[in-house]
Structures are given as C-alpha cells and as structure tokens.
Amino acid sequence: MSNQFKKSDYNLKHLRADCENCFGLCCVALNFGASADFAMDKEAGKPCPNLQLDFRCGIHKSLRQQGFKGCTVFDCFGAGQKVSQVTFGEVDWSEAPETAKKMFDVFPIMNQLHEMLWYLTEALTLKASSPIHTELNFVLDETVRLTELSPDSLMELDVPSHRAEVNALLLRTSQLVRAKSLLELKSSKKSRQTDRRGADLLGAKLRGADLRGSDFRGAYLIAADLRDADLRVTDLIGADLRDADLRGANLTDSIFLTQAQINSAKGDMDTKLPPTLIRPDHWVKVG
Structure with a gap:
C-alpha cells in the first residue's frame, strides 16, 4: 500500500x-510496566505476547478485562x-x-x-x-x-x-480561541480562576462547575469529578484525564483534546464531545 x-x-x-x-x-x-494499566512488564523492542503473527492483538476485544487498559488509551x-x-x-x-x-x-x-x-x-x-x-x-x-x-x-x-x-x-x-469567553467573563464581573496550567486537580470536586474558557494545559485531572461541568472553549492540551468523571459534561468546542484523553476518562451518553472525537465503547458501561 x-x-x-x-x-x-x-x-x-x-x-x-x-x-x-x-x-x-x-x-x-x-515498554510498559506491571500496573493498574498493564498486567505485566514488557521491555522495549520485545513483542507483547498478545501480538499475533499477522500483527493483530489476540485479546483486542477484552483488553480492559484482562488488565491492559493502558493499550486502549x-x-x-x-x-x-x-x-x-x-x-x-x-x-x-x-x-x-x-x-x-x-x-x-x-x-x-x-x-x-x-x-x-x-x-x-x-x-x-x-x-x-x-x-x-x-x-x-x-x-x-x-x-x-x-x-x-x-x-x-x-x-x-x-x-x-x-x-x-x-x-x-x-x-x-x-x-485567540479563549479570548471571547474571557472577555465575557470579565464583562459579567464574575470572579473565577481560568489559568489552571499544570494545576494539581487530582480528585478535584468540580461537579457542575462553569469552567468555560479555562486553560488546563498539562493539568492533573486524574479522577476529578467533572460531572455536568461546562468545559466549552477550554484548552485541554496535555491534561491528564485518567479516570476523570465526565458524565454529563459539555466539552463542545474544547480545543486540543485527543481521543486518548477521552478513552482514559469516564463518561456517558450525555457527555458532549467535539465532533472529531468518538465516544468510547466502555463509557456505556459506566455506572
């Protein structure tokens, strides 16, 4: 080809x-090491034992169930x-x-x-x-x-x-993208933090929060509660969303959000995503 x-x-x-x-x-x-994301250690340059001769994964449909969640993200x-x-x-x-x-x-x-x-x-x-x-x-x-x-x-x-x-x-x-949202926030005379670059928000309680126009570049949002949060026009480049709860959250028009980040988070059918991203199959199983 x-x-x-x-x-x-x-x-x-x-x-x-x-x-x-x-x-x-x-x-x-x-390479990867035995952890919550991988069921075993594997050295760089060494084929994973689940890799078949045709270069397909032998457990692709059950990676999460067999302890290889890291592969899915x-x-x-x-x-x-x-x-x-x-x-x-x-x-x-x-x-x-x-x-x-x-x-x-x-x-x-x-x-x-x-x-x-x-x-x-x-x-x-x-x-x-x-x-x-x-x-x-x-x-x-x-x-x-x-x-x-x-x-x-x-x-x-x-x-x-x-x-x-x-x-x-x-x-x-x-x-440039966030400028309008920040201007509207300033005009409304509302006070909230928008610069959260590299912030440690591990497990943060942000359910229903208005986070429009915020900069989350490189922020640690691991296991953060973002249910029903408004994340429109936010910069999420490099943000760690592992196990972040995005059920009902609105990520419409958020920028620099990748499929890998979405795959590592939790969500549901009410989570609003940018049109370039696909709703992960495992989301429908989130309770």
Whole structure:
C-alpha cells in the first residue's frame, strides 16, 4: 500500500491510527510496566505476547478485562502506519531483523511529530486562529517535511526544539480561541480562576462547575469529578484525564483534546464531545 502524504491534503483523517497498515509497532517498540494499566512488564523492542503473527492483538476485544487498559488509551496519531508503510517501505521488522531496532527507535520520534501535526491541523480549523494561519501553515509544512526524513535523519532530530516552536503557536491559538469567553467573563464581573496550567486537580470536586474558557494545559485531572461541568472553549492540551468523571459534561468546542484523553476518562451518553472525537465503547458501561 502506498501511504504517501501530501501537505496540501493533510487533515485529521491522516492522523488516525490505521492498525491494518502497521506492523504492530506500539505492541513491540514501547515498554510498559506491571500496573493498574498493564498486567505485566514488557521491555522495549520485545513483542507483547498478545501480538499475533499477522500483527493483530489476540485479546483486542477484552483488553480492559484482562488488565491492559493502558493499550486502549494509547494513540500513535497515525505514526505507526507512516513508519511501517513509508519510512521503512512496507518491510516489517520480522522480515528485516537487521533494521528492527532502528524501526523501533524511529517510532516514538514519529509519534511525537504526528501528535504535533494533530494539534497544528486542529489549530488551522479554528476560525479564531486566522490571524496566525500563515505561521501555522509554515510550521505544519515543516513538520510534515520532518516526518518524511530517512530513519537516520529522524533519529538525529532535535525534537524538543521543534516542539517548543510548535507549542508557542499552539499557545497563541489557545489565547485567540479563549479570548471571547474571557472577555465575557470579565464583562459579567464574575470572579473565577481560568489559568489552571499544570494545576494539581487530582480528585478535584468540580461537579457542575462553569469552567468555560479555562486553560488546563498539562493539568492533573486524574479522577476529578467533572460531572455536568461546562468545559466549552477550554484548552485541554496535555491534561491528564485518567479516570476523570465526565458524565454529563459539555466539552463542545474544547480545543486540543485527543481521543486518548477521552478513552482514559469516564463518561456517558450525555457527555458532549467535539465532533472529531468518538465516544468510547466502555463509557456505556459506566455506572
């Protein structure tokens, strides 16, 4: 399969995991330790025992029940198929053991680049960010170019430096998107905290809270009670939502929220999500 990406064609569809065209890289390249998220230890570069010869997961339908909840919340943002089909030209690691380690080393780098592409692509869909669309497009094109480098060049990339450049634009996007909500809050003379970047909100009681326009970048919302909370036009980039209770919460127009974050949280049929995200199957089972 040819899976070449053109900059002009880039959209969020290209950045969704396509496991059918990946060599099970997340099941091999990454390490994980026995915990509430994983039922066992696994070293990086060692295939998970549940990975089959056709690169499918043998317990995919029962991952949560068998102690592999962590697998259900991982998202490669399409990096898996990019490395498999493009970077290494459709030659899998089992057929070319001499390049297997290099493929495993490249995968997490590509994963980071594709995550940046997801955020940049989303930023360009937002009307409020139009004043910086030229800059966003420039950095998007540069990020796409980086994903097309050779394996050796990818491993030499200064990813933190490029991420800093991307983050600066994403922060400006966030400020532009949330500006109207913050202005309305100021005009109403209501007083509430909106800058919650990196805040420790572990288990916080925020049920029914009006959190519109807030910045939760990198906030710890693990097991927070956000039932019926209003999270419209909030920035949730990098927020840890593991086991956060989002039942009845309104996340319409929230920005930089990913499927992995949603998959790690609890919710129900009354949870309102952005149109780009899918309601997880396990949510309907939440009591």
